[in-house]
Every structure is written in structure tokens, then in C-alpha cells.
Amino acid sequence: MKNFSVLFALLFLLFACNKPIEKENKIVDKQTYIFSIKGTDTLRMDRYNKTAIEGEKPCVIYVFGGGFKAGSRSSESYDKFFNFLLDKGYQVISIDYRLGLKEVQDPAAYPEALPRSIGYAVEDLFDATNYIFANAKEWNIDTTMLVPCGSSAGAITALHATYSIANKEKLSSKLPVNFNYAGIISLAGAIFSSTANLDWNQKPAPILLFHGDADRSVPFDKIEAMGLGFYGSKHISEQLSSIQSPHFFYEVKNADHEISNTPIQDNLNEIDTFLEQLVKEKKQLIINTQVEQIGKPELKKELNLMDYINSNL
Numbered sequence: 271m272k273n274f275s276v277l278f279a280l281l282f283l284l285f286a287c288n289k290p291i292e293k294e295n296k297i298v299d300k301q302t303y304i305f306s307i308k309g310t311d312t313l314r315m316d317r318y319n320k321t322a323i324e325g326e327k328p329c330v331i332y333v334f335g336g337g338f339k340a341g342s343r344s345s346e347s348y349d350k351f352f353n354f355l356l357d358k359g360y361q362v363i364s365i366d367y368r369l370g371l372k373e374v375q376d377p378a379a380y381p382e383a384l385p386r387s388i389g390y391a392v393e394d395l396f397d398a399t400n401y402i403f404a405n406a407k408e409w410n411i412d413t414t415m416l417v418p419c420g421s422s423a424g425a426i427t428a429l430h431a432t433y434s435i436a437n438k439e440k441l442s443s444k445l446p447v448n449f450n451y452a453g454i455i456s457l458a459g460a461i462f463s464s465t466a467n468l469d470w471n472q473k474p475a476p477i478l479l480f481h482g483d484a485d486r487s488v489p490f491d492k493i494e495a496m497g498l499g500f501y502g503s504k505h506i507s508e509q510l511s512s513i514q515s516p517h518f519f520y521e522v523k524n525a526d527h528e529i530s531n532t533p534i535q536d537n538l539n540e541i542d543t544f545l546e547q548l549v550k551e552k553k554q555l556i557i558n559t560q561v562e563q564i565g566k567p568e569l570k571k572e573l574n575l576m577d578y579i580n581s582n583l
Contacts, residue, residue, distance in 0.1 A: 305365070305401035306394060313366040315398055316344055317409065320356040328415030328452070328550070329402065330355050332364040333395060335422030335457070335530050337487070338371040338387040351534035358542065361411055363402060367394035367427065381498060385462055389441065391427040392434060396444045403446060417453040417549060422488060422530035425459025429506070432474040433461055451475045453549035455541065458530035460488045461506065466499040468506070473515040476548040478541065479503035480533045482525025484569035507558070516554050518544045523562035524569055 299319045306313040319327075332348065334341040343364040352362045370387025374380065395418060406413045420428035432454045434442040454477045461468060481503035483490045489502035507519040520540055522529050533541065540559070547553045 303401070303405075306397040308368055308390075308394070311366075311368050313368070313394055313397070314343070315363050315365045315401070318352055318356060318362040318364070319409075320359075323356075323359050324410075326410045326412045327359055327361045328417065328545075329361045329363060329411045330455075331395070331398065331402070331416060331418045332362060333367065333391070333418060333420035333424030333427050334364070335420070335424045336369070338384075338391065338423045339369050339374070340372070341369070341423070347531065348534065351538070354538050354542075358545075361409070363398070365395065365398045367391040381496065385464060388426060388430055388462055391423070392430045392441060393444070395427055395431050396441065399445060399449075415452045415549070417455060417545070418451055419455035419457075420459060421457040421534075422459070422527065425456040425530065426462070426488070428454050429456050429459045429461050429477070432477065433468075433470075436474040437469065437471045453545065454478070455544070456480065456503065457533050458482065458485055458488050458503075458527055460500050460502040463499040463501065464497070466494050466497050468499070468501050468509060470509065470513055470515070473513060474510075476516040476518075476544070476552075477506070477510065478518045478520070478544040478548075479507055480520045480522070480529050480537065482522045482527065482529040484524055485527050485529065487527040488530075511556055514554075514556075516548050516552075516556065518548060518555075518557040518559075520559045521561070523560060524566050525563070526569060 299321045301317050303315050303317065304312055305315050332343070332352075334343055334345075343366050348364065352364075355362050368390040370390045371383055374383045399416065402409075402411060402416065403413055405411075418428040418431060420426070432451060433439075435445070435450055453475050456477060457480045459479070459481075481490050483504070485502070489500050491504040492499060492501045503519060504521070507517060510517045518540070520533070520537065548555060
């Protein structure tokens with residue numbers, strides 16, 4: 271009887287711990303819209319808003335990961351992060367984008383298919399941004415406070431978006447004149463260059479960079495081959511430091527590509543610091559943080575181009 275009572279108590283506590291999450295999710299207003307149709311792709315966005323908090327709000331635009339061949343704009347794994355932002359007075363808009371590598375299996379096709387896929391995704395992010403602009407008054411969104419946040423392929427997309435704006439690339443002309451995002455959050459992202467170099471013609475929006483230094487899917491530092499370059503968070507941070515551009519680099523030692531997901535669970539305080547100080551208050555700061563898990567087996571860090579291609583096939 272005593273053991274039964276203990277089991278019942280444990281089950282009750284488990285139910286009680288889960289119940290507030292369900293209740294918290296119920297107070298969130300979610301609406302879905304079609305923002306673009308590209309060929310056979312109908313692109314939708316989910317807008318999350320906490321209606322109990324009134325007034326014009328900043329907005330985080332979430333861009334999911336999945337190697338430009340998979341992924342979803344809606345997942346229970348985002349709930350903690352989205353509700354955190356909603357409680358802070360943000361709206362959250364999670365978007366679709368075209369998956370340009372969905373059918374690509376041949377490694378030889380990657381040098382051509384990857385930049386094309388990135389271009390599709392950035393164009394779709396810009397289209398979503400324009401759709402937000404068109405509805406901002408009705409939705410009570412502050413268009414001067416739009417912050418794309420991406421995971422893996424989504425982070426690559428977000429970084430390319432601010433790079434395109436900083437360099438006045440043709441694709442950025444789709445956006446309103448003189449528009450810039452208020453900030454960028456990159457979870458294991460990088461910038462691909464067909465010139466084996468990165469050039470910032472002007473300072474980008476403030477950027478928060480999360481990355482593991484043993485990432486086998488997206489370069490942590492850089493990889494250059496065949497006149498092409500793929501530049502990860504370490505290299506981007508060094509460049510931003512050289513031009514005194516505000517950013518926050520959060521480096522996780524001996525970590526692989528799990529850093530494309532863990533920050534929206536474990537690093538909400540760092541995200542909050544970035545949003546409050548570098549985005550809202552526009553503080554001119556460069557922040558570098560290194561974290562290392564003691565006792566973790568050492569991972570391979572000397573990676574070549576084929577290591578990255580094979581890990582993404």
C-alpha cells in the first residue's frame with residue numbers, strides 16, 4: 271500500500287508539472303497566413319501573439335533548420351522559446367521557405383545547388399518581411415524591431431539576409447528602402463561565398479552567434495576550396511570585431527551541430543541579454559563567451575569540404 275501511495279504521488283507531481291505548460295500554451299493566439307506562392311510551393315507563416323500584452327511589439331521571425339531539404343515551421347521543440355519571447359512582449363512569426371536541396375543527392379551538385387538554395391530561402395525571408403510590413407499596423411508590430419532567428423539552414427538564411435543588406439545585393443532591393451533588421455540570431459550558421467571571401471561594405475545588424483567548435487554540418491571557422499568559401503561563426507566574429515560591429519559570439523568547446531537546437535532551450539538568458547542590450551538599447555558591445563563541458567570525449571575538429579558534404583547527404 272505504501273509503494274502504491276508513493277507511485278500515485280509521483281504520477282500526480284508529473285501531471286502537475288506538465289499542466290502549467292498546457293495552460294501557458296492556451297493563452298497564446300496563433301494565426302496562419304499564406305505570404306507567398308512560388309511555383310508548387312505555398313509558403314505560410316504562423317503568427318504567435320500574447321493578447322494579454324497590448325501595444326505595438328517587436329517581432330522575432332523564426333527560420334527553421336533542416337539542411338535546406340527538411341524541417342517545419344511548427345514544432346513542440348520551439349514552444350519554450352516562443353513562449354519566452356511572448357512573455358517578454360514580442361510577437362513571433364515562424365515561416366516556411368523553399369527547400370532547394372530536397373532532391374539533391376549527388377555531392378558534385380552541391381557547389382551549384384547550395385547557393386541557389388540559400389538564395390531561395392533568403393528571397394522567401396524577404397517576402398515574409400514584406401508581408402509583415404504590409405500588415406504591421408493591423409498586427410501591432412514595430413517594423414523597426416524585426417529580428418530573424420534561424421537554426422542551421424535557417425541561421426545560414428538569416429546571416430545571408432543581413433549580409434545581402436549590408437552589401438546592397440540585388441536581392442535586398444525587394445525590401446523597403448533603407449530597411450535593416452534590428453538584429454540577427456544565428457544558431458550554428460555560416461555564410462557561403464562564391465568568391466572565397468567575405469566583404470562587409472557597411473556594418474550589418476547586431477548579430478548573436480551560437481556555434482560549437484566541432485560542428486561537422488556547418489563550419490565553425492571556415493572552409494575554402496575550388497574558389498568557394500563557407501564562413502562560420504568564428505570567422506564572422508573575427509570580421510565583425512575588425513570593423514567594430516556589435517555582436518555576441520557564444521562558442522561551445524567540443525560541441526557538434528547540436529548547438530543548432532540547444533540555445534533555444536538552454537540559453538534564453540543569453541538571448542535576452544542580446545535582445546535587450548544590443549537590439550533594444552543599441553549598445554555598442556562585442557561580447558565573447560566560451561563554454562566547455564568537462565569530461566566530454568574529444569571530437570574531431572580538423573574537417574574538410576567532403577566531411578561537411580557527407581554529413582549533409
